[in-house]
Amino acid sequence: MPEHDPEQELGPKITSALQDHAGLTGPQKSGLAREARRRVHRRRQAWSAAAAAVLAVAAVGGVWGVVGGDSPVATSQSDSASSAGAGEPERKSEGVAKAQDTGCPPTHPIQQAASLQPTAGLDLNSPVSGLWACRYSLTQxxxxxxxxxxxxxxxxxxxxxKVLPERNPDLPVFKCAPQTAKPSEAIVLRFATAAGTREIWVVYDGCADAGFFTGTHTYGLYSAPLKLFMKGDVRPPSGTYLNALGDW
Structure with missing residues (x-):
């Protein structure tokens, strides 16, 4: 269909009005003509402004309903992103602490401990999310x-x-002087848990005792757990009970 032009309606009306007042004097006729031209000019300005508004909204990616009604399309990419984020539930940190938060301190209480019983021992039924194995010298x-x-x-x-007995019966029992009973080194296993860092102390040197100590329980020294974490510079070159194990 041809575009509707408001000037097509105004033209005949203005002409008819001029003809109806043909008997008016010259100043009156000129005044009517000026008024008609002014009204046509105002109509042109109004339609031009409306067309410019449509083009401006389309240029920024929006949708404008000329005949009314809400548009379901967002008016910009930022609005789209905001709408998408508003529908997502807030995510909370769940689970246990990360192993990276535990680390190995340069010095540790195991170096001065009178007995090899950690005060923050690991409950073996607690979920763990990571592990740092820390090998310390207990003499130097x-x-x-x-x-x-x-x-x-x-x-x-x-x-x-957790499945180990309290003692490995295949390991020898040494008789040694107190000054040589203390191990020269030991390993601290620092586990990340929901309650914070919890530890198992691993003793494999000296001549007094050997095994895994949690603070509340002692588990015998076996090679199966040792093979899991004795890697890199955490792996000792030797140890009294390690040498007796043979397959560590």
Missing amino acids: GGLLGQQDFDAAVARQVVDAV
């Missing part, structure tokens, strides 16, 4: 090596320890 002091492991390895270590 200092951190000898460290290695971090993911949640899968951490769970494997816990599962391997």
Whole structure:
């Protein structure tokens, strides 16, 4: 259909009005003509402004209903992103702490401990999300090596320890003087849990005792758990009970 032009309606009306007042004097005729032209000009301005508004909205990606009604389309990419984010539920941090938050401190209470019983021992039924294995010298002091492991390895270590008896009957029983009973080094297993860092102390040197100590329970020293974390510079070159194990 041809575009509707308001001037097509105004033209005949103005002409008819001029003819009806043909008997008017010259000044009156000229005044009517000016008034007609002014009204046509105002109509042109109004339609031009409306057309410009449509083009401006379309240029920024919006949708404008000329005949009314709400548009279901967002007017900009930022509005789209805001609408998408508003529908998503707030995400909260769940689970246990990350192993990276535990780390291996340069010095550790195991170096001065009178007995090898951690005060923040691990409950072997607690979920774990990571592990740092920290090897310390108990005679000269200092951190000898460290290695971090993911949640899968951490769970494997816990599962391997919890099934062990309190003592490995295949290991020898040494008789030694008190000054030589203390191990020269030991490993601290620092687990990340929901309650914070919890530890197992691993003793494999000296001549007094050996095994995995949780603070509330002792598990015998076996090679299966050792193979999971004794890697890199956490792996000792030797140890009294390690040498007796043979397959660590």
